[in-house]
Amino acid sequence: MLRDTWVLFRHGVGVTLRQKVGIIFGAIQPLLFLVLFGPIFTTFGTWETLVPGLIIQLGLMSMGLAGFGIVFEKRSGVLERMRVTPASRLALLLGRVLNNAVTLILQTLLLLAVAFAFGLRAPALGLATGFVLVVVLGLSLAALSYAVALTMNEQLFAPVMSTAVIPLILLSGSFLPMSMAPGWLDALSHLSPFRYVVEALRDLFHGHYLTGTVGAGVAVTVVLAVVSLIIGTRVFNRENA
Amino acid sequence: MIKTSGLSKTFDGGVEAVRDLGISVEPGEIVGFLGPNGAGKTTTMRMLTTLLRPTSGTATVAGHDLSADAKEVRRRIGYVSQGGGILPTVPLKGELELQGMLYGLSRRESAARAGEVLAGLDLSGLENSLGGTLSGGRRRRFDIAFALLHDPALLFLDEPTTGLDPQSRANLWDHIRALRQEKGTTVFLTTHYLDEADALCDRLLIIDHGRIVAEGAPAELKTGGRTLDDVFLDITGRSLREESALTGKGA
Numbered sequence: 351m352l353r354d355t356w357v358l359f360r361h362g363v364g365v366t367l368r369q370k371v372g373i374i375f376g377a378i379q380p381l382l383f384l385v386l387f388g389p390i391f392t393t394f395g396t397w398e399t400l401v402p403g404l405i406i407q408l409g410l411m412s413m414g415l416a417g418f419g420i421v422f423e424k425r426s427g428v429l430e431r432m433r434v435t436p437a438s439r440l441a442l443l444l445g446r447v448l449n450n451a452v453t454l455i456l457q458t459l460l461l462l463a464v465a466f467a468f469g470l471r472a473p474a475l476g477l478a479t480g481f482v483l484v485v486v487l488g489l490s491l492a493a494l495s496y497a498v499a500l501t502m503n504e505q506l507f508a509p510v511m512s513t514a515v516i517p518l519i520l521l522s523g524s525f526l527p528m529s530m531a532p533g534w535l536d537a538l539s540h541l542s543p544f545r546y547v548v549e550a551l552r553d554l555f556h557g558h559y560l561t562g563t564v565g566a567g568v569a570v571t572v573v574l575a576v577v578s579l580i581i582g583t584r585v586f587n588r589e590n591a
Numbered sequence: 592m593i594k595t596s597g598l599s600k601t602f603d604g605g606v607e608a609v610r611d612l613g614i615s616v617e618p619g620e621i622v623g624f625l626g627p628n629g630a631g632k633t634t635t636m637r638m639l640t641t642l643l644r645p646t647s648g649t650a651t652v653a654g655h656d657l658s659a660d661a662k663e664v665r666r667r668i669g670y671v672s673q674g675g676g677i678l679p680t681v682p683l684k685g686e687l688e689l690q691g692m693l694y695g696l697s698r699r700e701s702a703a704r705a706g707e708v709l710a711g712l713d714l715s716g717l718e719n720s721l722g723g724t725l726s727g728g729r730r731r732r733f734d735i736a737f738a739l740l741h742d743p744a745l746l747f748l749d750e751p752t753t754g755l756d757p758q759s760r761a762n763l764w765d766h767i768r769a770l771r772q773e774k775g776t777t778v779f780l781t782t783h784y785l786d787e788a789d790a791l792c793d794r795l796l797i798i799d800h801g802r803i804v805a806e807g808a809p810a811e812l813k814t815g816g817r818t819l820d821d822v823f824l825d826i827t828g829r830s831l832r833e834e835s836a837l838t839g840k841g842a
Contacts, residue, residue, distance in 0.1 A: 354693060361689045365681065422678070428686075431676030431737055434640055435693040436665040 351438040358437075358445025363452050376412040377457035380404040384465055387525070395527075397470040401462070402551030403524030405484055406544050408457055410515045410522075413491035416450045417499025421507055424500065443493060443579075443586045450492040451485050458484055476554040483554075483571050487547055490575045493582030500585050522548045546570040592618045592745050592777045593639060598648035599801075600634050608634040610801040612648065616779055618744070621771055623792035624781040627829055631801040632781040633673065636749050639779070640670040653745045666694070669738030673749040675730065676737060679723030683733060687718065687740065694741035701740065708736045712766055728759030732766065739770075746770070748780040752787060760784075764791050785819040795819075799827045 366373070383404055391400045423429040432442055458481065462470070472480075499507050519525075522544035528536050539545045550567020558564070593616040600609040609631040616622050626632050637643035639652055641661040650657040653667035678686065684705070691701025709715050712732040717725070725733065731751065738746060751767070752760040768791070770776045782788055788795050789809045797805040797812075804826045805812060812822045823829075 357689065357692045361685065364685070426678050427672050427674045427676035428678055429676075430642065430672055431670075431690065432693060433642060434665055434668070434670045434738075435690065436662045436695065437693040 351441050354437040354441030355444040355448070358441060359448045362446060362449030366449055366453055373453055373456055374460070376415075376453065377408055377460055379411055380408040380461055381464060383407065383525070384461065384468065388465075388468055391525075392469070397465060397468060398472055398555040399527065399552055400525075401465045401470050401472075402480065402548050402555055403522070404461060404465075405458055405480075405551065406487075406522050406548045407519045407524045408461055409454060409484055409488050409491060410519050410544065411512075412454055412457055413450055413488045414495050414515045414518075415508070415511055416447075416492040417495035417497075417511070418508055420446070420496050420499050421504050425504065439586045440583050443496065443582050446496065447489050447492045447582070451489050454488040455481075455485060470555075472555040473557045475559070476557055479559070480551045480554040483547060483550065483567065486575050487544075487571050490571075490578035493578040497578075497581045497585040500588075518542060518544060521545065524548060527552075543570045543574055592616050592620070593650070593652050593779065595639075595650040596648055598635070598638060598650055599646050600631075600638060600643065601646045608801055609638070609645075612801075612803065614796055614803065616777060618777050619771060619775050620793050621767065621778040621780070621791060623788040623795045624779065624798060625785075625788050625795055625823070626781075626798035627827065630798045632798060633749055634801075635798070636670075636747055636779075636781060640668060640747050641665055642670075653743075666741070667744050669735075669741070669743035669746040671734045671738045671746075671748045671751060673753070675734035677722035677725075677730060677733060680721055682719050682721060684718040687737065690737050691740040696740070704740050704742075705736070708739045711739075711769075712736055726759075727755050728762060731755060731759070731763060735763075735766070742774070743776070745777045745779065748778065750781055750783060753783060760787065767791060785823070789813075789819055797823065797826060 384401070388397065388400055420429065429442075433439075462477070495511065498511065502510065521539045521542040523531070523539060524544075528539045528545060531539065546563075546567045547570060548567075550564045550571075553559075553561050553563045553567075593614065595612050595614050598609060598612040599607070601607045612631075612635060624632050624635065634643065638645050639650060639657070641657065641664055644658070652664045655663040655667070657664060677683070687705040687709075688698060688701045691704055692698060694701075696704060705718065706715070709718060712735060714729065714732055714736060717729065717733075722730065722733070735746075735748070735751070748767070752763050755763065764787070767778055767780075771778060780792070792809060794808055795806065795812060796803055805822070809819060813819055817825075
């Protein structure tokens with residue numbers, strides 16, 4: 351299983367790295383927010399508050415649409431060609447998901463570098479911990495995205511997912527903290543797992559490590575990862591996926 | 592090489608695609624699975640290649656039980672689906688190597704094996720092309736190359752020559768025959784084409800409405816100077832040619 355995962359991962363990373371424009375394009379929306387909205391936000395807020403939100407926006411947009419690749423693989427018969435090999439089904443999922451994580455890592459580094467140029471100053475430990483949290487969250491999102499892509503109508507996947515991530519991003523309080531929202535919206539946003547991760551990242555970027563908010567963010571991320579991988583593997587195991 | 596008993600598949604919604612199928616294929620045979628669209632050919636094929644779980648019944652494929660030992664079955668079979676499995680924009684070499692590695696070969700073994708298989712299929716020198724740039728016949732041979740990397744004892748081909756020009760079809764038949772002759776590979780293929788069934792197969796299984804309705808060597812089925820087309824019309828009440836014309840698959 352580990353070997354098959356590694357084989358698929360290496361192959362996938364090779365393909366991904368050849369598409370440099372694709373990696374940058376996947377990060378273009380958060381970068382635009384950083385450059386064209388950040389300067390307004392920082393008249394009353396801080397970069398350390400905004401950038402965590404933009405990282406979650408990046409994760410949702412980039413990993414949420416990861417399943418788009420599998421739609422092509424399914425349609426072209428490549429997925430089925432791999433499903434008749436003895437490779438473990440979990441490896442077929444993990445090899446791809448880990449490759450998506452590499453994309454997310456590169457995109458997050460790009461976003462952080464530009465943010466640094468604009469004035470983000472976060473402690474190294476906070477950045478590193480936040481980074482790990484984002485990568486685990488990204489793995490979950492990619493796995494879920496594959497599950498959705500293999501379950502729903504292929505034509506609908508791209509429009510539905512690119513629309514679905516918008517409320518998820520807004521409800522996470524990515525652009526403006528939910529503490530500014532009216533009560534009902536604030537309550538609603540507590541249903542979004544991403545809110546907890548954004549708030550944990552904000553604490554981490556401000557150098558507050560052992561807070562309840564960080565604990566909640568870590569817990570939500572771990573639970574989401576376990577649930578997503580279970581769902582993803584079940585879908586990959588299913589006969590007609 | 593293949594033995595099924597009571598193999599059935601009922602899809603959600605109650606469609607009985609395959610009913611109580613009992614077939615047997617001996618090592619080294621080239622067996623044609625013939626039938627109109629929707630007869631259950633592809634469903635049977637997908638069950639025998641571990642892609643679809645049977646609703647009931649049992650099958651032994653390449654010496655292993657289909658449901659209990661799917662992984663061992665996968666090690667020993669090659670499968671080429673109707674649409675093939677080639678990405679139009681990716682160089683084939685890397686894809687072939689990956690496929691071989693998923694069959695357990697090392698990168699080096701996989702590359703060497705890909706070279707051999709491509710040479711056997713007259714595809715040497717094309718491994719750096721993109722899938723989308725190949726002609727139909729070459730593309731189909733690449734599909735087959737992907738299925739031969741692990742030297743399977745049993746090869747499943749779903750409509751291998753559909754959409755190919757007559758020359759490419761004849762060429763592909765030669766390759767399939769050579770495979771059996773040189774490696775003793777057992778081949779189980781579905782086809783719409785009666786001439787293909789006649790020219791290539793040792794034995795035919797005719798399926799209609801999910802059941803086997805006739806079985807035998809092409810010569811046995813064509814007794815009394817009838818063509819396979821006549822035989823098919825007699826058995827199913829439909830002409831395979833009309834069927835093909837209706838679905839645009841050619842005959």
